[in-house]
Amino acid sequence: xxxxxxxxxxxxxxxxxxxxxxxxxxxxxxxxxxxxxxxxxxxxxxxxxxxxxxxxxxxxxxxxxxxxxxxxxxxxxxxxxxxxxxxxxxxxxxxxxxxxxxxxxxxxxxxxxxxxxxxxxxxxxxxxxxxxxxxxxxxxxxxxxxxxxxxxxxxxxxxxxxxxxxxxxxxxxxxxxxxxxxxxxxxxxxxxxxxxxxxxxxxxxxxxxxxxxxxxxxxxxxxxxxxxxxxxxxxxxxxxxxxx
Numbered sequence: 001x002x003x004x005x006x007x008x009x010x011x012x013x014x015x016x017x018x019x020x021x022x023x024x025x026x027x028x029x030x031x032x033x034x035x036x037x038x039x040x041x042x043x044x045x046x047x048x049x050x051x052x053x054x055x056x057x058x059x060x061x062x063x064x065x066x067x068x069x070x071x072x073x074x075x076x077x078x079x080x081x082x083x084x085x086x087x088x089x090x091x092x093x094x095x096x097x098x099x100x101x102x103x104x105x106x107x108x109x110x111x112x113x114x115x116x117x118x119x120x121x122x123x124x125x126x127x128x129x130x131x132x133x134x135x136x137x138x139x140x141x142x143x144x145x146x147x148x149x150x151x152x153x154x155x156x157x158x159x160x161x162x163x164x165x166x167x168x169x170x171x172x173x174x175x176x177x178x179x180x181x182x183x184x185x186x187x188x189x190x191x192x193x194x195x196x197x198x199x200x201x202x203x204x205x206x207x208x209x210x211x212x213x214x215x216x217x218x219x220x221x222x223x224x225x226x227x228x229x230x231x232x233x234x235x236x237x238x239x240x241x242x243x244x
Contacts, residue, residue: 002022002025002026002027002078003026003027003028003075003076003124004026004027004029004030004068004073004075004076004077004078004120004124005022005025005026005028005029005030005076005080006030006032006064006076006078006079006080006117007022007029007030007031007032007080007082008032008033008055008080008081008082008083008109008110008113009032009033009081009083009084010031010032010082011033011034011035011040011045012033013082014082014131014175014201014205015033015080015082015083016044016201017201017202017204017205017206018205018209019031019044019045020044021206021209022078026077026078028071028073029049030049030051030064030067030068030073031045031049031050031051032050032051032053032064032083033050033052034052034055034056035052037050037052051063051064051067055083055104055105055109056085056101056105057104058108060109060112060113061109061112061113061115061117064113064116064117065116068117074120074123075123075124076117076120076123076126077124077126077127078126078127078212079113079114079117079126079127080129080131080208081109081110081113081114081129081131083105083106083109083110084106084146085101085102085105085106085146086102087099087102087145087146088143089142090142090144091144091145094145099145102145102146102149103145106146106150106153107149107152110156111153111156114128114160118164121168122164122167122168125167125168126168126169127168127169127170127171127212127215128157128160128168128170128171129171129172129173129208129211129212130153130154130157130170130172130173131173131175131208132150132153132154132157132172132174133146133147133150133174133175134176135147136150136154136174137151137174150174153172154172154174157171158172171211171212171215173207173208173211175204176199
């Protein structure tokens with residue numbers, strides 16, 4: 001059993017499935033989300049394990065650190081960054097506030113939280129897991145800002161892995177299309193999603209758990225997505241034409 005596990009974005013999608021998995025596997029489970037406790041499943045989310053925190057606002061890392069200090073938590077075994085939002089629009093159509101919120105949640109918050117919690121993670125030789133996206137490797141029409149935020153997160157994780165070698169493990173997971181409800185929230189037209197075989201959040205979470213348990217930096221969640229990621233990095237120009 002791990003002493004302390006922290007999961008951001010724990011109230012829906014992949015984060016929720018991870019919360020269910022680790023519910024009985026940690027003495028100090030800290031689940032983070034924007035929704036109020038009253039709106040959540042009481043079988044999973046309780047006053048003792050839930051922190052309502054809006055990561056779109058600055059100062060989230062300080063609030064989390066203070067929360068952990070008040071609970072007397074000085075060591076962290078596992079930190080999973082799941083919180084993310086998307087916006088399905090051309091860059092010229094995305095308003096400034098929406099772009100600011102996306103970058104804050106998808107990129108700035110994971111970096112700031114990781115920075116703040118590194119002392120506690122190092123004491124346990126803990127693991128830091130970044131849930132990215134296969135989109136970080138390829139051109140994505142109407143999802144450029146989201147893809148860019150995930151690509152930047154990948155870059156941060158790659159460098160962090162080298163810096164923390166021998167101190168903490170750093171893993172990146174890049175799921176493909178997953179039925180989390182994010183497409184609807186992002187404004188993706190239903191007809192655009194139709195025909196795609198979206199994976200269940202549970203199946204993706206199981207892959208992530210497997211990667212964490214074996215300390216394996218899997219990258220993506222299937223061979224098909226690995227090939228897409230490879231193609232996106234190597235032949236982005238051709239993909240750009242193909243996606244028009």
